[in-house]
Each structure stands twice: as structure tokens, then as C-alpha cells.
Amino acid sequence: MLKHRINTFFLFFALLLLAGLSFWVVVPFWVFVLPVLLWLIIAVAGSSVITLNYHIKAYCGNPDVTANTISLTFDDGPTPETLKVLQLLKKYNAAATFFCIGTQVEKHPEILKKIIEEGHTVGNHTYSHAAKMGFFSAEKVKQELQHANKAIYNAISKQALLFRPPFGVTNPNIAKALKATGHTVIGWNNRSLDAVIPDEDTIFNRVTQRLAPGCIILLHDTSQKTVNVLERLLVFLQQNNYKSVTVDQLLNIPAYEE
Numbered sequence: 304m305l306k307h308r309i310n311t312f313f314l315f316f317a318l319l320l321l322a323g324l325s326f327w328v329v330v331p332f333w334v335f336v337l338p339v340l341l342w343l344i345i346a347v348a349g350s351s352v353i354t355l356n357y358h359i360k361a362y363c364g365n366p367d368v369t370a371n372t373i374s375l376t377f378d379d380g381p382t383p384e385t386l387k388v389l390q391l392l393k394k395y396n397a398a399a400t401f402f403c404i405g406t407q408v409e410k411h412p413e414i415l416k417k418i419i420e421e422g423h424t425v426g427n428h429t430y431s432h433a434a435k436m437g438f439f440s441a442e443k444v445k446q447e448l449q450h451a452n453k454a455i456y457n458a459i460s461k462q463a464l465l466f467r468p469p470f471g472v473t474n475p476n477i478a479k480a481l482k483a484t485g486h487t488v489i490g491w492n493n494r495s496l497d498a499v500i501p502d503e504d505t506i507f508n509r510v511t512q513r514l515a516p517g518c519i520i521l522l523h524d525t526s527q528k529t530v531n532v533l534e535r536l537l538v539f540l541q542q543n544n545y546k547s548v549t550v551d552q553l554l555n556i557p558a559y560e561e
């Protein structure tokens with residue numbers, strides 16, 4: 304939020320300065336367009352790249368972690384693929400965090416219960432995961448967050464405090480809604496792009512090249528492809544003495560309301 308305000312302040316400052324200057328010399332029109340363009344580029348980048356912390360503070364990893372500890376996170380479930388993910392996590396003794404969509408939670412409440420029973424963490428990933436959420440009013444975003452929390456509560460009797468914004472998109476309305484609901488925003492600093500890249504080797508190499516203590520890895524429990532990559536990843540973690548813990552453990556923050 305602060306970074307966005309600073310950006311906007313500089314835009315007005317530059318425009319005011321140019322307007323003042325135009326009393327003395329002829330300032331061409333494009334010189335006025337330039338700061339607006341710059342503001343826009345920064346605002347668009349800040350809204351789409353979660354690690355920039357432009358509109359909201361998001362935890363994208365823990366830089367203080369020196370041990371080989373990381374967090375595997377899975378978005379967009381629960382789905383039937385989640386069961387395969389849970390099986391692998393158990394086999395390799397790893398803990399993870401699942402950012403769940405409200406509508407999916409209503410479809411598979413028993414999978415959500417299993418996630419909790421097996422020692423993993425559940426977080427909020429909005430109720431409908433709408434592609435247009437970047438254009439929702441603050442009130443509508445707030446309803447999305449509360450509706451998802453209710454669906455999660457109905458399944459596991461826990462009030463989720465952790466939230467991951469769909470597509471990593473943030474803006475002033477989302478920031479306002481989060482201030483009202485009090486959710487903690489969890490980003491990532493190791494994006495697998497497993498929902499975009501078709502090739503398993505490429506996804507595996509991307510993640511392992513970026514592996515570092517304290518990192519948060521973004522995956523999706525929605526496809527067999529990710530399940531295949533996950534098994535290779537868990538073997539790799541084991542061979543390199545890395546351990547995956549839940550994000551609340553990695554960041555030392557609460558995952559649910561007491």
C-alpha cells in the first residue's frame with residue numbers, strides 16, 4: 304500500500320512540476336505523458352508480482368531460515384488429485400500447506416478433513432477463484448474471503464487466517480478487503496509454473512534450481528503432472544537433506560484463529 308502511495312505521490316509531483324514549468328517554457332505534450340506511463344508500468348508490475356509487496360505485505364519466504372527447511376504449497380484444491388499428493392507427502396514424511404478454493408471445499412469436505420488429520424495446513428484461496436477478481440469492489444472481495452472461510456470452517460471447524468491471492472494479483476480493493484478480514488497474505492518465491500508448463504522435466508528443473516533455505520514453493524494439486532513432479536521433488540529434497548514444513552511453521556505465525 305505504501306509503495307503504491309509513494310508511486311502516486313511522485314506522479315502528481317512530476318505533473319505539478321511540469322505544469323509549473325510550462326508557464327516559463329513550452330513543454331511538449333509527450334513530456335506530460337511520460338510520468339503517467341511510468342506510474343502505470345510500476346502500478347501494473349506491483350499488482351501482478353506478489354514479491355514486490357506493492358499493495359500489501361505478503362510473506363514470500365523466510366530469509367532468516369538457515370536450516371534446509373522449505374515449504375511446499377498447493378493451490379486450487381481440494382480435488383481428487385489431492386489424495387495422491389497426501390499419499391506422497393506421507394511416504395516422504397513432508398508437511399505442506401493447501402490454499403483451497405471455497406467451491407472445491409464444498410465439493411470435497413472429506414479431503415479437507417484428511418489434509419488436517421495428516422498434519423498439513425489449510426489456507427483461504429477465495430470462494431470462487433474468479434478470473435475477474437482484480438476488478439471486484441473491496442466489499443465483493445471481502446465476501447469472497449469470508450465465504451471461503453465459512454466453507455473451510457464447515458469442513459474442519461477452523462477459522463483460516465492465511466490467504467493466498469489467486470494469480471498473485473493484488474490491488475487497493477483487495478488490500479482494503481484484507482484489512483477488514485485480517486488475513487495474513489502468503490506469496491511464494493519459487494513458482495513452479497506447473498499449471499502452465501507442459502513438460503515435467505522443465506518444471507522439476509525450475510523448482511530445484513531455485514531451491515534455497517526458507518523458500519516457499521508454489522504448486523497446484525490439480526493434475527497428475529504435478530503429482531509426478533512432486534514425487535521427483537520429494538526424492539530430491541530427501542537426497543539434499545531438505546525438509547518441507549507448513550508455511551505457518553516456516554514463518555512462525557498462526558494459521559487459524561484461536
Ligand SMILES: [Zn+2]
Binds near residue numbers: 469470
Ligand atoms: Zn489459484
